[in-house]
Amino acid sequence: MSDFVIDIQHLGRSFGKTQALQDVSLQVPRGGVFGLIGSNGAGKTTLIKHILGSHYAQRGWVKVFGLDPVAEPVKVLGRIGYMSEDREVPSWMRIGELIDFTRTFYPAWDSGYATELTSVFELDVKQKIRDLSRGQTARVCLLLALSHRPELLVLDEPSSGLDPVIRRDILTAIVRTTTDEGRTVLFSSHLLDEVERLADRVAILHQGRILLDQKLEDIYESYHRVTLRFDRSSSVAPALEGSMHSDGNGKEWTYVYRGQKDQLLAASSQLNATVIAESPLSLDDIFVCNIQGH
Amino acid sequence: MHSIIAALTWEYVARNRWMLLWLPLLANIPALCILLPLKSISPDDSFMTSPLLIGIQVTVLLSLVLVVCLGIISTQGSSRRLYRFPISTIQITSYYFWTGALLVGAQVALVLWLWKVLLPIDWPIASPVVFSVVCWCALQPVVRGQSQSLWWIVLAILIVIALSFWLLIRHGVPFQQGGMLTSQVHYWNVISITDWLITFFSIGLAYWLTAIRVTYDRSGRSNMPLLERIQLALERLEARWFSGSWNFRSPIQAYSWYDLRHRLLAIPILVFLGVLVSWVIAGLTAVIKRDPGTLIGLAIGGTYLSAVLQVYMALLFGALSLFGKYLVRFEAPEHKLKKSDATPFEHGSFFNGLPISFKDKATALVASSAMATVICGAVLLLSYALIGVVAWAFGVCLSNVKFLNHWKYLVSMNVLAMVLTFVLNNLKFSIGPMLWRIDHWFWSIILAAILVAFGQPAGICVSAALCVFVLVALTASTIQSLMKADIRLGTALGIWGIGTCLAILGWYLFRDEFGPVGMLLLAPLAGLSMLPFFSTTESIRRAHTS
The missing domain is CATH 3.30.70 (Alpha-Beta Plaits)
Incomplete structure (x- = not known):
């Protein structure tokens, strides 16, 4: 088994004339928290979409768990818990319906853990998503990302636009995921105090290039x-x-x-x-x- | 102020330039699907002047007005986006109300003029334009400034029904046995003083009510409290009923359930409402007239109209799934503008993160499309069965009901509606991507050019070209899906076998009724209904990974 959960080599991507990613090489080691930081438009979400297999590599390659996420999306996505930046979930569903819907896709879904998180996050399963506040929606997304106990948790700007209480929930979940279970977390953020508190390793992405990729202590x-x-x-x-x-x-x-x-x-x-x-x-x-x- | 209105108008036209161009063209397709086969049934164009065409004109006109009004409402979006600008509420109301009325009138006039040019029909233009403008205006108090409540659909349907009666009365429909098929029925050629009075009164009242609604909405007051209270009560009941658990057996089943609920369930619901309203109207009219025959006639007409309605709704939803992103671009909250490409009928980023194979996702989408079509079919079938039961109970001889003399037409139109609904439900992932591929069009263009060179009629050239296009797209998709192991060889052969048999059956059954154009059009229709089974997986694969 590879020591790296994510292995990206010389990845390049352009959208029309815009170079979104240029010769990006990045290795995320198994276990620990990896912080991906960069200003707006640096290419963080594009990089994450490559990891999820939503973008194919125009240049270079991407391996997640040693697999190509574009060629084998089910094997890769089944081991990833993902929370997108826009936190877009079907607004017409009730929380309970969304949980029931999502669990069908994950054989490793832990119903007990999902129930526990529902209680911890103070969510009412009968409530409709459209009636939730932004913070509550973020909690639902986090619940969905965590409940199948993923090997890799990918959080794209998880705290953006949220109040300190919800941010604390998210940070606690990250800590709990890694310390309790020794799994890997990759999260992108431009809230550097969060990254400083949590990350073992940090990469700075700027204008599609990796400027820095080191352990935080180094x-x-x-x-x-x-x-x-x-x-x-x-x-x-x-x-x-x-x-x-x-x-x-x-x-x-x-x-x-x-x-x-x-x-x-x-x-x-x-x-x-x-x-x-x-x-x-x-x-x-x-x-x-x-x-x-x- | 003037500059703000000018800027908004510029923004509206710039944002919707393609939709405004597509809308009249899209509105043409279903009507032409009805009229072109009819033209081919009677090569001497005798059918095009028959009284039955008046009934078809009313049906087609209602559908046209519905499509155009919904299209313009979609392009205009919510009036709420203007509340932050320094313009008065009256200006906001006027901007939506009058520009929409102008566009609806112009589009209906354009489409009707186009039909008159393409087909040997002598339909009036002025009265339908006036009717469409009144319809638009009457709908404005319902759709403007609405809260999240979807109850406006119910109100809108009631308004459309009321206006439909006006339309029917002006066509001389006697509302008794025979209905549209009596000799008293005529085109609405003259706009009388009463019509003008109804028009001005309706528009004035609608404008006043719209202004009140927008004023209420702008100040944050609830302006539909009764309906909202009903909706809240229903949601409370639903919450009590909902036990909190769904047990899906597989990801396919779960995804299919989601797609049906999110994208397609509205079509069977509208068909059901259409059938229900028809039965209510038929029942009330029959009681007033003390004539069970009227009940049967109106119920058959209403059920048939509902079948047409389902095609229009499928077309509208299909068009929204293809072009919806142009509509939501201005409507979406600012933070979502760059993040999400999801249209009202698309699946967002959450679904791209789910571990479901492209093949399973395609199976789920095709299954939900089929399910929506089957539910529509079941509702229509139930209505026809009920007509049979009622006729038997009241001793009405069905062969005396004039519309049933054309039973073959009735059956074929209902089957056609089902097939078209299935095809349109799959527009986004199966047919849409094929339309933009020049290699699929290549042989069609060559064939059409050869036929034109040999002096063949335009109808033959177009339908033969369409036939070849579908055949090429279907063959290419089949080969591709087999090479990528998206489908098994046995399944592929089975689908081809069933599709071919259905096309041959159609040809056999309607060999005497359909002309060469109609016969040629049956093949691509069968092909288009087979296409989703082969092309959806690849389309999803491409859509998922950009």
Whole structure:
């Protein structure tokens, strides 16, 4: 069995003149939470649609559980729990009808777990979907995605437009899915605080390209924010090799640096600068630096 | 203000340019399906001047008005989208009311003029245009500013029935035995002063009521409280009845159930309502006239009309499934505009994530289409059986009922309606994708060109070309589905065998009635009804994976 639940190599996709994905290579390891972050229109949903087999690979290939999702959709989708960004479910159905309808498609459907989630999410099975609030609809979608205990949970912008209570439900479900059962979660978001709290591994997608794909702890280790003091005053930031962003004036300049810390120190000493302050970078800062630097 | 109205008009035309072009063409198809075979029955065009054609004109006109009104309502969408603009409620009302009336009148006039050009008929144009405009206006108070309630359909049907009586009276229908088939029936050629009075009064009243409804709706007040209360009570009953569990045996069954409920169930429901209303009208008229023959005659006519109605509804739903995305583009909430391509009769992204094979999904869709058709057929059959029972109970000799003299026509039209409904129910996935393939049209165009070169009549050229197109599409789909193992060889042979037998049976039964065009058209109809079994899987495969 492959160590990777999702294996994407050199994936390319264009819609007319728009290049939605360009040479994307990504491997999602089995177990843990994989956060896919990117600004609006970065290509996150397109990438997820490739994983679900809704888009075929124009260039490169996509394997999920070692299978081609386009050629074998039933085998792949049967092991995936998916919650779409638009959370579009048939509005005329009652919650109970929708649950009964959905469970028919999943042999591994856990009715006990579905009932438990119905209770936890405070859902009334006799209520019609069209009468639900956006948050309640999100809970129904989450219930449907979780109740067959999928090996891979794919959540496309799960928290977008939801209040903190519902977001907490979703985050708890993600944690529970991975910690209780050792399964894999792939979720896309531009709410970076959520990704920071949950993800083991993060990929930044920008304009259809992967800018970064690392473990979260490695990301923190490889990005530094330092304030350097130089001997001479300058109107522009002195060029520090490996820096991604600079800000300041006169003799004191603050840099965001990508690389090992000893390399940073060596580079700054070459410029006769001394480190006068150092502060950790949040994922938000790292994301912005990557996007702006590109 | 003027610029907002101008901008809205520009937006409306830009958004619906294709639908406005397609609508009169679509409205033509079913009527031509009735009229062209009739023309071929009587090569000397004697049938086209027979009194029976007046009844057909009334039927076709009602259907035409229905299709055009529903089409324009769909293209206009809800008035709610204008509430956020700084324009007065009267302007909103006027914008929807008068532009719609103008479009309906123009489209009906265009279609009728087209029929007069294509067929040797002498139907009036002015009176149907006035009637269609009154129908449009009368429907506006019901459809504008409505809440989520679907009860407006019931009200709309009642209004259409009331207006239909006006139409029938102006055609001289005596509402007694014989009905449309008596010699008193005539075309509505002259618009009398009474007609103008009815027209102006109806339009004025409708405008006033529409303005009130839009005003109420804009201020967030419930404007149909009684009907909403009835609906809520019914939903409470349904909730009590619903035990909370459905046990589907397979994904095919579940998907079929969903598709039937979501997309197709409205057609049998409307057919049922049509039959029911016909029986009520027939019963009331028979009581007033103290004549059981009237009951039989009107019930037969109403049942037949319901069969025609089912074809129109299937056509409308089929057209919406093909072109609906153009309609919902402006209607959809902004956050959904780019996310969802789902039309009112399509299945959204949730269904793309379900683990069901393309083959099973295709089987489910074809099964639900067949199920909807069978339910319609059962309702019609039940009505005809009831007519037999009532006739037996009252001692009415059915052979004396004039319409039944044309029993072959009656049977064939009902069967034709069933087949057409099945075909149209599958328009989206089986026939739609075939229409855009030039390789399927290639041989048809060649054949049509050869026939034209040899001086064959236009009807022969078109029907032969259609025949070849369907045969090519069907053969290509069969080969493709066999190569991709979407269907077993035995099943494919069985479907071809049944389809061919039905076509031959049709040819045999109607060899004397149908001319060469009618005979040629039977083959593509049989082919189109076979096509869903072969092409749906591949179409779904393509639609799923873009």
